[in-house]
Amino acid sequence: MSAEPPRPAHASRADRVADAALALLAERGTRGLTHRAVDEAAGLPQGSTSNVARTRQALLELAVRRLADREARVLALDELPAPAGGLDSLVDGLALATHRALTRNRELTLARYELALEATRRPELRVHFDAAGARFRDRLGVLVRAAGSTAPERHVLSLVAWADGLMFSCVAGTFHAEAPELDEVRAGLRELLAGMSGETASGGGKGVV
Incomplete structure (x- = not known):
């Protein structure tokens, strides 16, 4: 996985x-989102x-x-590992996805936070x-269940919260100046999943339980 694939030239x-x-x-931010500004x-x-989205709600x-x-x-x-890929494949896939979101696609991540706050209102x-x-949660749930989780909903929440927390800290929070390397993201995920499975952080193979 690299940066977001290029969009078609004729969108x-x-x-x-x-x-x-x-x-x-x-x-x-949301205050700067106006129909005129989008046109420009x-x-x-x-x-x-206005022809595409008549109201502000429609634009959002x-x-x-x-x-x-x-x-x-x-x-x-579609690149996340197949359910039979095992814990290491799950760690690699999630680490790559998270690292991609908090580095070369940080603008998109910032936009998501703005929309998330707007959705609360x-x-x-x-x-x-x-x-x-x-x-994403549904796909992750399939993978976590295949890894042997006996509490998939709780484990999905923990994984999503960990990834969201890391992205927020490194994109908009106190760690914004320097994003972690891919290997660091992978190590963090391995530690989190190891805690769920009862493994040591360097171990492998038990599955999430």
Whole structure:
């Protein structure tokens, strides 16, 4: 897994609007997200964004849906290990996905935090935001169960919370100046999963229990 794969050269107008909205959210926050600003950022004629998303709520929903599509590319859900891949494959896949999100795709991660906060104030947006996040949680649940977890929901929560905490700290928090190396992310995940399985951090093979 490297950076987010390049998007098609001829993106639809809706995708251009949504991508510009995400870039503005990362750069200026929700206060900077206006229809006029999106038109300018996307290089589109004035009024184009309004034609795609008439209201602010519609624009936010468009951004959330686009965020889900782009994060699926960043996290590379189809590249996560097969359930039979074992604990080491799970560690490698999650470490690569997390490292990708907090380094070369940090702008997208910032946009997600802005939308997450907005969703806490807009129940109608929360529905779309939660549905987007379920795509990754569901896939992770399959992998955790295959690794032998007897408490998959709790273990998925722990893994997601660990990854989200690391990304927030390294993108927007007190560790923003320097992101950890991939090997450090992998070691942290190994320690977390080892604690779930009762292994030593350098051991392997028991499965998550």
